[in-house]
Amino acid sequence: MVLGADSAESTGCALTGRDAAMDGALTALYEGAGRKPGGRGSGGRSAGLGASAPSVARWLGDIRTYFPSSVVQIMQRDAIDRLGLSALLLEPEMLEAVEADVHLVGTLLSLNKVMPETTKETARAVVRKVVEKLESRLTTRTRAALTGALDRSVKVSRPRHHDIDWNRTIRANLKNYLTLPGKDGEDGAGTVVPERLIGYGRAAQSVKKDVILCIDQSGSMAASVVYASVFGAVLASMRTLRTRLVVFDTAVVDLTDQLDDPVDVLFGTQLGGGTDINRALAYCQSRITRPADTVVVLISDLYEGGIRNEMLKRVAAMKASGVQFVTLLALSDEGAPAYDRDHAAALAALGAPAFACTPDLFPEVMAAAIEKRPLPVPDREASA
Template sequence: MSQDERIRRWTLALGVEESESERSALSASDLRMAQALSALYGDGEDGGKKGSGGLGASAPRVARWLGDIREFFPTPVVQVIQKDAFERKGLRQMLLEPEFLATVEADVSLVADLVALRSVMPEKTKETARIVIAKVVAELMERLERRTGDAIRGALDRSRRTNRPRFADIDWPRTIRANLRHYQAEHGTIVPERMVGFLRQQRRIADLDEVVLCVDQSGSMATSVVYASIFAAVMASLPVVATKLVCFDTAIVDLTEELADPVEVLFGVQLGGGTDINRAVAYCEERIERPAKSHLVLITDLYEGGDAAALLDRLARLVLSGVNVIVLLALTDSGRPSYDPALSAKVAALDIPVFACTPDEFPDLMGTALRREDIHSWAADRDIRLIRPDG
């Protein structure tokens, strides 16, 4: 790296003062980048050094600033800077303005913000918010749908094979091994003469495993709610498992009937409020008809505002009846939860796996759960920290 480039980078990192020497080291584009960053991270009440302008409280000004940020940085960085702007400059109120909302770089955190603000949005803003949410949902569905489907396709009878499988049922490792003699060196590929796959097992609805996602919709769980809703919609589209989605704070919202439209599901979520986990688990318990075929995934930080003792008794009863109970303290990209350590340890003492999970890990988790394999071993193999009964 040249000395000039080193000076340029340090100048951008530390902020641009008024001296001619510092400004001469930067191009016009660099100066715009510096001003955009200084407006948020610089000193001063209005967010910047002299001449930086700051973000102010004007939606057009913020929209222009967002445009500059998007010009200079890739999308993941824009999302981080944007989140800082909402927190440091109190810009969340601007999400109620459709003109501003249309310029924002959308991600899961923004969707959570929009869901939380839904009740105070004007109607014209709700339509823009729906478009923004739909865009993020479509991107998440594209990212997660295939892996989730592959992981939980429990309708495949893997003990029986066929040489005429459907594409989705091809056993690729066995197919490749069976056709190695047909390797075409000049093309660097194998031409398979015989496909090996799984026979699809015809199952009645009454035979399907049932998955209940019971999700804490208190404000601290906002991102987990978004991801859980997406996964519930994906799983509901698979004919091999019966899926229910129940969201709760002190009230309970059963969104199972809305799962065909994940955007509508998110608009049915009511983020914020207190937490009554016991009441929500009781609701799910009443609707479990075949415990040995049921899987309850409770997504909560376990900060119980209701009856913690009753909750522990209820979870113990579910486990004893044969329900496969899993507690996720968070379903987020970071996989780093904030949770009640005392209650978490007591739940873990019931031999219930308690841990946090990322969206990329969730499909494999569900596949493991549906096969009734040991979740503790699955988590340990992936260096996922499980809550211990002794805390």
């Protein structure tokens, strides 16, 4: 609720100090909605953020002063959606004033083609700040989950000494615990006799699985593109995985050679446009050399503009060859977006249930796919 001059007139109480400043920041945004920035509302009252970068930059500074970061991000998003401020993000001073988050990165990527050279370096710095935060949040958990899954997928019963997994070997041989005799007839130290050694041998140092991330870069998938690019870089850093990242709309672009820097990946995308899932899957299918050791992750809202039946046939063929196929309607914190329910149901019938996935759940989903066990599908999405 916005308490402004109208409320003051009706209640006889006017806001002052910090409360008045907070009210002014809210009024500028929410009473300015529905008209051009700098316009006038009904009754002649002036509201809105103005059409100049300095006035918006001041407003951004105000909301960062008066509201917590999570609220600031929502207000920034509303300002872009309600007041059409995307164009102002092309000015470096504006970018330096914003609170960077995943949604802002998505907006910047959608403006990439029209962004002037004077703004691009600032935009990359903003994107890198968000990417680094995501990497620090997600990398350790992802590497731990996938390393465990990969280790469990390759077992060696007679490993070399330097390849022995001592923690698992000790647990497996606890029944062979012996107490050694000590001095003067007292019990001495105990020991575990390792009758069964557990390790991973040379396979631990070789590529165990191939992962192909196939990402829909239509405008509605902006947050998913950001998260998938970060995860792609994390997966690519693991020597026991061979990771390929493919983005698509009506065209298909392989960004695998840029995976060492997710910022380069993001600026290599082109948000918006149509969708040809069949064409993208045809490309991914052509790159599969070890079906039984390959995981394909399709991230898309499934609004197919290509040939539907061919798309489903490709998924069925990949699964029949031994590929683990995962369909994510979104990879974001927002839950399931609008999506094509008929295509989701058809994929589920092929044994590839489509569901939304949060970034925190993604490592568990990948670990399950690598181990070829049931995916942790959220209950509400299980019948999608």
